[in-house]
Amino acid sequence: MKIFDYLQRYDYEQLVFCHDAASGLRAVIAIHDTTLGPALGGTRMWTYQSEEEAVIDALRLARGMTYKNAAAGLNIGGGKAVLIGDPRKDKSEALFRAFGRYIQGLNGRYITAEDVGTTVADMDLIHMETDYVTGVSPAFGSSGNPSPVTAYGVYRGMKAAAKVAFGDDSLSGKTIAVQGVGNVAYNLCRHLHEEGANLVVTDIQEENMNRAVRDFGAKAVGVRDIFGVDCDIFAPCALGAVINDETIPLLKAKVIAGAANNQLKEERHGDLVHEMGIVYAPDYVINAGGVINVADELQGYNRERALKKVETIYDSILKVFEISERDRIPSYQAADRMAEERIMQMAKSRSTFLRNEKTVFAK
Numbered sequence: 001m002k003i004f005d006y007l008q009r010y011d012y013e014q015l016v017f018c019h020d021a022a023s024g025l026r027a028v029i030a031i032h033d034t035t036l037g038p039a040l041g042g043t044r045m046w047t048y049q050s051e052e053e054a055v056i057d058a059l060r061l062a063r064g065m066t067y068k069n070a071a072a073g074l075n076i077g078g079g080k081a082v083l084i085g086d087p088r089k090d091k092s093e094a095l096f097r098a099f100g101r102y103i104q105g106l107n108g109r110y111i112t113a114e115d116v117g118t119t120v121a122d123m124d125l126i127h128m129e130t131d132y133v134t135g136v137s138p139a140f141g142s143s144g145n146p147s148p149v150t151a152y153g154v155y156r157g158m159k160a161a162a163k164v165a166f167g168d169d170s171l172s173g174k175t176i177a178v179q180g181v182g183n184v185a186y187n188l189c190r191h192l193h194e195e196g197a198n199l200v201v202t203d204i205q206e207e208n209m210n211r212a213v214r215d216f217g218a219k220a221v222g223v224r225d226i227f228g229v230d231c232d233i234f235a236p237c238a239l240g241a242v243i244n245d246e247t248i249p250l251l252k253a254k255v256i257a258g259a260a261n262n263q264l265k266e267e268r269h270g271d272l273v274h275e276m277g278i279v280y281a282p283d284y285v286i287n288a289g290g291v292i293n294v295a296d297e298l299q300g301y302n303r304e305r306a307l308k309k310v311e312t313i314y315d316s317i318l319k320v321f322e323i324s325e326r327d328r329i330p331s332y333q334a335a336d337r338m339a340e341e342r343i344m345q346m347a348k349s350r351s352t353f354l355r356n357e358k359t360v361f362a363k
């Protein structure tokens with residue numbers, strides 16, 4: 001992998017490698033763009049097959065955060081971190097504290113939070129070494145686990161996507177296929193079940209799948225069968241790149257709306273689903289609830305204010321489809337346009353000299 005070529009292609013600012021032999025820490029922090037403010041994005045812990053895979057994941061996720069934060073109307077830039085390791089075996093206090101010291105070394109250019117494989121308890125350990133961490137235990141005045149709030153945002157965004165596709169935002173009686181029922185999707189399923197949707201779920205961890213079957217009367221299917229389920233809505237809530245050449249021909253859903261980051265394997269897959277008339281709710285718009293929630297901590301956490309902002313994901317999804325229709329472009333491009341316009345406008349206004357500049361993280 002030619003790292004500087006990659007950084008240049010998407011205009012990344014910084015890539016940091018962190019190593020601590022004593023704890024076994026091997027981490028990558030990617031900062032994509034800080035035009036709007038400090039880079040905020042979670043830390044993923046995963047058993048990457050190679051170092052290159054880890055670096056690419058960090059870079060792709062960091063760029064996604066720039067767009068997510070901009071589209072959500074936050075004054076926050078984009079970054080993300082990955083820890084190479086097995087979250088079930090390789091965690092230790094020393095590892096997270098060593099990682100926290102590297103974050104502290106960036107002096108606020110990067111602020112972390114949870115992602116796949118990390119928990120509030122891990123953030124508490126990072127917090128022993130740095131204040132540049134969110135999603136810490138509420139006892140510290142923090143917002144805690146972002147997943148339920150992400151789920152609520154996805155639920156609101158899914159209703160908006162249903163309105164675009166079916167002319168009515170009710171999910172009652174709709175069949176929804178959910179891929180991966182972890183932290184976010186379990187909470188999403190609760191909202192969907194309460195509204196009267198029929199759920200079909202899968203997960204590589206049987207206990208997670210069984211929990212959704214037990215608590216929400218969901219039907220369980222095999223990991224590969226989820227794409228071809230006869231359903232109204234497909235909700236990818238596991239990992240990325242699941243909308244691809246192999247899966248698109250299997251899809252029967254009219255809507256794709258889920259929590260996972262980087263759902264489209266390549267941009268052209270967004271073109272393909274658009275041509276097929278599938279309403280694709282862009283991942284980084286619909287799953288912004290968690291980051292909206294943790295970003296609120298930067299001005300002193302207020303849950304009511306945060307949830308009110310998460311509600312706006314409904315309108316953001318509708319706006320994406322207005323732009324898509326107006327400019328005759330697929331929804332993923334419409335979302336990019338929305339985010340890029342905001343970054344460009346703010347870059348201009350923020351470059352105006354101001355003595356004793358006030359930092360406004362989120363409105």
Ligand SMILES: NC(=O)C1=CN([C@@H]2O[C@H](COP(=O)(O)OP(=O)(O)OC[C@H]3O[C@@H](n4cnc5c(N)ncnc54)[C@H](O)[C@@H]3O)[C@@H](O)[C@H]2O)C=CC1
Nearest residue numbers: 146147150180181182183184203204205238259260261290
């Ligand atoms: N936690 C949060 O607040 C946010 C999460 N996201 C994204 O949402 C997705 C889910 O996040 P979490 O729920 O926090 O993670 P999680 O790790 O709690 O849940 C993911 C679930 O997917 C399952 N899974 C993994 N690969 C699978 C496969 N091939 N087929 C079926 N199931 C599979 C896992 O076993 C797990 O139960 C991730 O892509 C994450 O980046 C995005 C925004 C915020």
Ligand SMILES: CC(C)CC(=O)C(=O)O
Nearest residue numbers: 041042113146290291294
């Ligand atoms: C705080 C996290 C929920 C933010 C993040 O990493 C994401 O939205 O993917």
